Amino acid sequence: MDKTIDLSVSNYGTVRDRSYDIALLPWGATEPHNLHLPYLTDAILSHDIAVDAAAIARDRFGISAMVLPPMPLGAQNPGQRELTFCIHYRYDTQRAVLTDIVASLRHQGMKRLLIVNGHGGNSFKNMIRDLAVDMPDMLIAAGEWYKPEPAKDYFDQPGDHADELETSVMMHYHPELVNLAEAGHGGDGGFTGPALSRGVAWVPRNWSRISSDTGIGDPSLATAEKGARFASVCAADFAQVIADLCAPDLYE
DSSP: OOOTTBBTTTOHHHHOOOOEEEEEEEEHHHHHHHTTTHHHHHHHHHHHHHHHHHHHHHHHHHOOOOOOOOBOOOOOOOOTTTTOOOOOOOOHHHHHHHHHHHHHHTTTTOOOEEEEEEOTTTTOOHHHHHHHHOOOTTEEEEETSSSSSSSGGGSOOOSSSSSHHHHHHHHHHHHHGGGGGGGOOBBBOOOSSHHHHHTOOOOOOEEEEEEOSOOOOOOTTHHHHHHHHHHHHHHHHHHHHHHHHHOOOSSS
């Protein structure tokens, strides 16, 4: 692990005399991921993608980025809080934590932050808008690590949660944390109404009604090779985001 880009394994002796252009903040959740992946899957994967992106940004663009420790503070749907050790963090809690992180970085002279999100239930846009009002000299961006590339181009049956995609990427980074033999089939239930099914309007899904094993999508076709291919392109995409944010001028 490169201590110059990953604060989870670094120390003050490594970083105190270095200058950093941007900080990366992985953000996930604490929730079950089917029967075969860790509760912290979203935090783990957002961290690993962020570290790879920081390394690419350094080697390709000469940008110095530090990856902060991942936040396992996820917002949960109805039907998830009943699951053992699934923790729901309110919007206000997430906003307070993010505000303190941003204020600390700003006080130290850091003016750029990229949130690498790994949990679909999290939403940072309005938080970032508020922070832009309170701290206009801070540049904050957020993106889901798994969205830059079409999942269907890399996986046979991508799903939604603890599926072939997440399982494959976890097998790439941490095969010791995956026991595919124990995985459930991944629930695929949904709304009965056609408009809600098409996403004309949004309502949180009740997790207990759509999955018996907490998964959404069959993970059985997952492989480490698929995960490696997908992780590499997503990390490269986020490295380009880092370069864009660190450009002399953000606009044309």
